[in-house]
Amino acid sequence: MNTQVTTQLPIPSHFNAEKVGEVWRVPYQQRAVEAQTWAKQHDIKPAFADETRICLLLIDVQNTFCIPDFELFVGGKSGTGAVDDNKRLCEFIYRNLGAITTIVPTMDTHTAMQIFHPIFWINSVGEHPTPAATSITSKDIEKGIWKVNPAVANSITSNYQLLEKHAYYYVKKLSQDDKYPLTIWPYHSMLGGIGHALVSSVEEAIFFHCIARNSQTQFEIKGENPLTENYSILRPEVLEGFDNNPIAQKNTRLIQQLFEYDAVIIGGQAKSHCVAWTIDDLLTEIQQVDASLAEKVYLLEDCTSPVVVNDVVDYTEMADAAFKRFAEAGMHLIKSTINIAEE
Numbered sequence: 001m002n003t004q005v006t007t008q009l010p011i012p013s014h015f016n017a018e019k020v021g022e023v024w025r026v027p028y029q030q031r032a033v034e035a036q037t038w039a040k041q042h043d044i045k046p047a048f049a050d051e052t053r054i055c056l057l058l059i060d061v062q063n064t065f066c067i068p069d070f071e072l073f074v075g076g077k078s079g080t081g082a083v084d085d086n087k088r089l090c091e092f093i094y095r096n097l098g099a100i101t102t103i104v105p106t107m108d109t110h111t112a113m114q115i116f117h118p119i120f121w122i123n124s125v126g127e128h129p130t131p132a133a134t135s136i137t138s139k140d141i142e143k144g145i146w147k148v149n150p151a152v153a154n155s156i157t158s159n160y161q162l163l164e165k166h167a168y169y170y171v172k173k174l175s176q177d178d179k180y181p182l183t184i185w186p187y188h189s190m191l192g193g194i195g196h197a198l199v200s201s202v203e204e205a206i207f208f209h210c211i212a213r214n215s216q217t218q219f220e221i222k223g224e225n226p227l228t229e230n231y232s233i234l235r236p237e238v239l240e241g242f243d244n245n246p247i248a249q250k251n252t253r254l255i256q257q258l259f260e261y262d263a264v265i266i267g268g269q270a271k272s273h274c275v276a277w278t279i280d281d282l283l284t285e286i287q288q289v290d291a292s293l294a295e296k297v298y299l300l301e302d303c304t305s306p307v308v309v310n311d312v313v314d315y316t317e318m319a320d321a322a323f324k325r326f327a328e329a330g331m332h333l334i335k336s337t338i339n340i341a342e343e
Helices: 028-041 081-095 138-142 150-156 160-176 200-213 252-260 274-289 291-296 316-328
Strands: 054-059 102-108 220-222 263-268 297-300 332-334
Touching: 028 200, 054 252, 054 274, 081 200, 081 263, 081 297, 102 200, 102 274, 138 160, 150 160, 252 274, 263 274, 274 291, 274 297, 274 316, 291 297, 297 316, 316 332
Parallel strands: 054 102, 054 263, 102 220, 263 297, 297 332
Antiparallel strands: none
């Protein structure tokens, strides 16, 4: 990556790897003072002076996905995937503090009445679908197995018939575009809730970077649209409704920003879903402009895990296949132990 920094930094003494799987309050003022002292001690320059600009894009490193017993904990094959990933991620941030220009955490952000939550749908006896175990297709709607819950219409569009038409169009569109079928997810990443927050240890590392490098953390919100899923930070699953009118739009501002960095490093959760779809969308945008730009993208393959639910579903092979395709397109698969200044 040809950065101006040639050596990795030590891990600050405040970092406790044993607390990565826990939720706690970051002592901001104390860490701010320590970060400023750390910058002076290690001659860490402000980010605006970087000759080589590196972005660390962190996908959904939130409690809801990364803390055991939370709603959608990504355990991966080992059962402790996201916790282990975040230990390595924190250490990566601290060691490469002087080389990372900007950190961009994405925040999956939901409210209750969205198309992928149980309350949105009912069956013939008024029951809601079982989360994580239910996928809804256009045939399900045609057969009357599932229909839009009339009681939610007023909170979303105020027109039940239009909402029905959109829901039917939406699930057909997912199939036509070779997307995942509409999965009914448990309520997760709820706006205002503790699951929505960044993992405490990761938040602490990001805040420490912000102060030490005088580089504002750039939070990117996704997933708040009630009418579409939004696995990727770069675009929702569906952009228009049944009447061809737009219901959402691509994150063109962030796409352009990523193009302008000298290198983009990506990690987060889950490898099989939000990480894979974000990278896939980025690759699509790259190939429309200049395929060689893929060589600026680095994937932290030991800081991400696939969705695995024992005896239910295992997305490991699908995630690995996606990463292999990304590498074949020119992106780099790297480990968190790497010195990014030497790449």
